[in-house]
Amino acid sequence: MEAMTERDNAEKRMDEIMGRLLRTGVILAAAFVFAGGVVYVVRHPEPVTDYRVFQGEPEELRTVPGIIHEAMALHGRGLIQFGLLILIATPIARVAFSVVAFLYQRDWTYVAVTLVVFGLLIYSLLGSGG
Amino acid sequence: MNTLEFTAVVGLGGLVAGFLGALTGLGGGVVIVPLLTVVFGVDIHYAIGAALVSVIATSSGAAAAYVREGYSNVRVGMFLEIATTIGALVGAALILHLRVSIISIIFGGVLLYSAYASMTEHTHSGANGGPDRIATWLKMDSTYPTANGMESYHVRGVSQGFVLMFVAGVLSGLLGIGSGAVKVLAMDKAMKLPFKVSTTTSNFMIGVTAAAGAGVYLRRGYIDPGLAMPVMLGVLAGSLIGARVLAVAKVKVLRIVFSGVIAVLAAEMIYNGLK
Numbered sequence: 001m002e003a004m005t006e007r008d009n010a011e012k013r014m015d016e017i018m019g020r021l022l023r024t025g026v027i028l029a030a031a032f033v034f035a036g037g038v039v040y041v042v043r044h045p046e047p048v049t050d051y052r053v054f055q056g057e058p059e060e061l062r063t064v065p066g067i068i069h070e071a072m073a074l075h076g077r078g079l080i081q082f083g084l085l086i087l088i089a090t091p092i093a094r095v096a097f098s099v100v101a102f103l104y105q106r107d108w109t110y111v112a113v114t115l116v117v118f119g120l121l122i123y124s125l126l127g128s129g130g
Numbered sequence: 131m132n133t134l135e136f137t138a139v140v141g142l143g144g145l146v147a148g149f150l151g152a153l154t155g156l157g158g159g160v161v162i163v164p165l166l167t168v169v170f171g172v173d174i175h176y177a178i179g180a181a182l183v184s185v186i187a188t189s190s191g192a193a194a195a196y197v198r199e200g201y202s203n204v205r206v207g208m209f210l211e212i213a214t215t216i217g218a219l220v221g222a223a224l225i226l227h228l229r230v231s232i233i234s235i236i237f238g239g240v241l242l243y244s245a246y247a248s249m250t251e252h253t254h255s256g257a258n259g260g261p262d263r264i265a266t267w268l269k270m271d272s273t274y275p276t277a278n279g280m281e282s283y284h285v286r287g288v289s290q291g292f293v294l295m296f297v298a299g300v301l302s303g304l305l306g307i308g309s310g311a312v313k314v315l316a317m318d319k320a321m322k323l324p325f326k327v328s329t330t331t332s333n334f335m336i337g338v339t340a341a342a343g344a345g346v347y348l349r350r351g352y353i354d355p356g357l358a359m360p361v362m363l364g365v366l367a368g369s370l371i372g373a374r375v376l377a378v379a380k381v382k383v384l385r386i387v388f389s390g391v392i393a394v395l396a397a398e399m400i401y402n403g404l405k
Contacts, residue, residue, distance in 0.1 A: 011204070012200070014204075015197045015200065015204070018197050019193075019194045019195070019197045020194070022190045022191070022193055022194040022197070022337070023190075023191070023194040025190060026187055026190050026191045026194070026366070029187065030187070030362075030363060030366060033358075033359050033362055033363060034359075034363060036355065036359065037137065037359040037360070037363070040133070040355065040356060040359065041133050041134050041137055044133050044356075045132055045133055045134075046132055046133060047131075047132075047133050047136050047356055048356055049176075049354050049356055049357070051170070051171075051172040051173060051176050051354070051357060052171050052172070052173060053173060054173040054174075054175040054176060055351075056175075056350065056351030056352070057351035057352075057353065057354060058351075061351070061355065062348060062349055062350070062351050063349070076355075077355040077356065078355075080355035080356075080358065080359045081353070081355050084183050084344075084348070084353060084355070084358060084362070085348075087183055087186050087187055087190075087362070088183070088186060088341050088344045088345060088348065089341075090186065090190050090337070090341075091186060091190060091337040091338040091340070091341040092338075092341055094190075094337070094338070095208075095211075095338060098204070098208060107269075109268065109269070110205060110208060110209075110269075113208050113209055113212065114208055116212055117208065117211045117212055117215055117338065120212075120215040120216065120219065120342060121215060121338070121341055121342055121345065123219075124215070124218075124219060124222075124341070124342045124343070124344075124345030124346050125341075125345035125348070125349075126345075127345075127346075127349075
């Protein structure tokens, strides 16, 4: 019983940190998207993309280094894309945090489980081709 | 339309979609896609790209609140995320091999099913079976808060749930949606989790599944900043307002009406696909 409460307490702490992590990620992402949106609307009186025909985004708005470069240059579309990148990274950070939390609990089965999920997410974001 | 008008109109559309998504329990992503494609004539690739990022925003925002209440089962969620992320990668790969008309028809079908599932009364037997060998090995059995204090429950049907979760992942990656309805089906019906545990754990998983699909979408150029910006901000705001309204008002009639509206949009998507 003693061990059980200890595990429950550890999980409760883990849940709280996880909740805070998710909230921070979403707020930060929304702030970048909003700021980038203001710059974009001010600088481009007419929409850049024709949404009726799919053409795909230019290279610099499709890759992680390209987006960081565009955001550093304070381009509106780059800032929005950077915010969206933070958003995509938020669940990934949550999974990374879970790896550490399960390591701390010495729960090797779930260390393996979370590592597999983490690897799949990194592959999806950085993997070759498209 | 100039940029400001376009942003305002799409942002308002996102707000409505997020609001309806929260009230009906369908999620904002699944409502914004037909709105963008049917009403605004946006190409479905751009539409699902913008929708999937808004799915991450709403599910992460909601999960932040749920996870602290102690309903969601983190072990069940993490284990099943293996199935949903692989599924999402498969779904995103499938887009390249399916015609837009076929994707529209599948989307309409999934949306119709989701609207139907959200309208039918929830009938959980409540009978929780004994322990299950795989679930025990994976330490999935847990407790959740009820009116009578913490209650323990057993998890069952892990392999069945795993297969259903793979399907949910494929649909998420293919259609840019959270697939909440299929996820709840897997946990509620196959794995016999208490209903509140199913819905919150599903929400907890949606963000991770969507992130897997969104990574591929981003690299392929489906995520356009000019469109995703008003969609993401609108859907996020709309779903926050919707959650507030849900907490204070009985919205049973509204839910049925809105689900009906969404069903019409779904039928329109199928019709456009068949044309």
